[in-house]
Amino acid sequence: MKDNSDIISTNQMIFILALAMISTGILRLPRSLADVVPYDHWIILLVTGLVITAVIAIHAWIVKLRPGVEYFEILGESLSRPIAYIVALAYIVYFIGLNGLIVRIFGETIKVYLLTKTPIEVINVSLLISCIYLSRKGVEVLGRLAAFLFPIVITVSIFLFLLSFINTNFRNLLPVFQITPVQVLRGIPVTILSFLGIEVLLFFGANLEKPRESMKSTIAVAAVALFYLLVIVATFAQFGPVQIKKLVWPTLDVFDTVQIPGLFIENVQVVVMSAWVIAVFTTIAPLYLAGVITAKSVTGFKDQASLAPPFLPFIYFASLIPKNLAHVYEVTDKFTFYFASIMVGAIPLIVLISLLIQARSGKGAKGNA
Amino acid sequence: MHKKMIIFLSIALLLTGCWDKVEIDERAHISALGIDRYTPGPDDEETVGRHIFTFAFPELKKEGAKDVVISSVGDNLYSVSRIMASRSNKEFFLGHLRTVVVGVDIAKNPADFRHILDGIENNEFLSRRVVLALTEGSAAEIIKVVPAMENKLGEFIAEIFRRSDRIPRIVGGSAGDILRDLHESGNTIIPKIVPGKADVKVAGGGIINNFKFKGWLGEVETAHLLVLKGETKCLCGMSVKHKGFDIPVALRPKKPRISLIEDKDNIKILIEVEMEGDVRQTYFETDEDTLKSSFVSEIEQEMVEATKQRAMDTINKIQKEFETDVLGINKYLRQSHYKLWKEVERDWQDIFPNIDIDVNIDIKIRRIGLVR
Structure with a gap:
């Protein structure tokens, strides 16, 4: 953690990853799960947590195999130079698309709950401008910010979820252990969206102080899975599996039911919204920065600060592509199912296999990899 | 030049109005x-x-x-x-x-x-x-x-x-x-x-x-429905006739226990409620000795009978007259007997009026007041 050397510690990396995962997906996670199956949602969540742990282990392994090397260089090494350019470009499109969708859902939610008359364009652009500001500098700034914001977001939201337990009925979580393996498999794709963001490990891996410890990133996944478990228990205990299907953003509605005599504010939803705005910002910012870093490696540009602003119009227009909220979620589902699973799961796996094969064949030349 | 631009831009962004502003009055x-x-x-x-x-x-x-x-x-x-x-x-x-x-x-x-x-x-x-x-x-x-x-x-x-x-x-x-x-x-x-x-x-x-x-x-029926659903902490204002006098007893019901009783022909539900109670008053210069446990158990017995009767009347009205499951039996079956629930879910509206619901009430009187 030297000053201005753009190096981050393992802990900072864990904070970045955890905050990058928690974003707009959390708002509808309970509804998506309730649509799949009327019971045992927590099992689906834990299984998905294991799947994601495996994925991030792949990412961490890549980082460990080539310490201090940028992901674009690794791509070139493992897939050959021309393919690396294509894949890197696909990653840039992926970051723009994912950010666009997150920004859009963010804007829609803020417009419904907080700023009803503010144009959505203003909400979106002001969020993106603050991301530019962060992306001008490197990963270290992000690491420090994440280490600062993580405790705030987590303590506030855990406290508020616990408040919602006062007027709740845990019998709504019954029955248990009715789920079949097929239903678990059907539940995994809808849950994965809530874990997207782990791929930034690949892009920030080169900045890790101790790349050997990169496997510790799995802690972030475990922490987020536990946090989501709390969310699921709170929402399902409050609304029951039937009503949740009908709620667009059940996670926010939970706080609408919190009623504690003597509490200094009437509506705790406001506090939740502010914690959630931070959580969304800390998702968009790393994705934005990862996009900028990729663009920097592809173009060979030295000045990162001037590469950040050109991303804004692309993300902004990507956020305007879906016609309405229903369309937003349809597009998001397709995006996650097809594009994200390739970019986050398949490509790193191919890269890892290629690296391992290279390491084995070139054992004598390179020593231990 | 750069600095001036930034200042102008930030003034434009920060000091301009708010779309959503409505004064509180x-x-x-x-x-x-x-x-x-x-x-x-x-x-x-x-x-x-x-x-x-x-x-x-x-x-x-x-x-x-x-x-x-x-x-x-x-x-x-x-x-x-x-x-x-x-x-x-x-x-x-x-x-x-x-x-x-x-x-x-x-x-x-x-x-x-x-x-x-x-x-x-x-x-x-x-x-x-x-x-x-x-x-x-x-x-x-x-x-x-x-x-x-x-x-x-x-x-x-x-x-x-x-x-x-x-x-x-x-x-x-x-x-x-x-x-x-x-x-x-x-x-x-x-x-x-x-x-x-x-x-x-x-x-x-x-x-x-x-x-x-x-x-x-009705009001009394509602009170008993709430006891059966476990949604109230007191069943006050109930009294029992004892040798020609009304003796009010304040009851504090606990959460009821619902169970499904094995029966081939029909769905049989048993709701068990435990309550604690206090005798609030008897009558002046009473002939009874309230400090005798036999008196207390007499009151307990009479109270159980009266409460059970009223609870059964309530259930009867809900089942036969309204034919509407507001007791939460549907929830109970879904949560605890999912397989059975899947069988009856579709026709529950027709099944509910005909299921057997029995109530078991247990009252323990703890306090008898200040005057003997």
């Missing part, structure tokens, strides 16, 4: 809302499914003044609260709404009722903590009542409900719970509210079956 903070069915007069244009919305809001500038009450005819809550803006100098704001009273005529028509319910659930400012109540007559009449103890009616009703677990005979009326029940089965019980001269009374409840009003459940 320019808002009408609606505290109570009444919704009635509107019957068009002979001169009216032909309109279907229209409602009368009555709003009450405090005048912020005058301390302790009566609420302002205005009403309007319209199709749905959203449009009316918008249209009202052209009739008042204030912006209507539903964020502080405490009480919604619905005239029973609306609940008699499922289409109207569902229209109103979604208007309530879908409004982002309207909280799930809002109290939802039914009234037999006109809801507007209730909104117009000025309670002697508290000028603001919305607050008055909400405060009654806030203490609901300590008052017998009141169904917890929070919109969140009612909406959840309706989402799950279409059945629920909504508290009944009756207007008085300088107050309103909340007691009993209206049974809703498949989004349609089915009938009123």
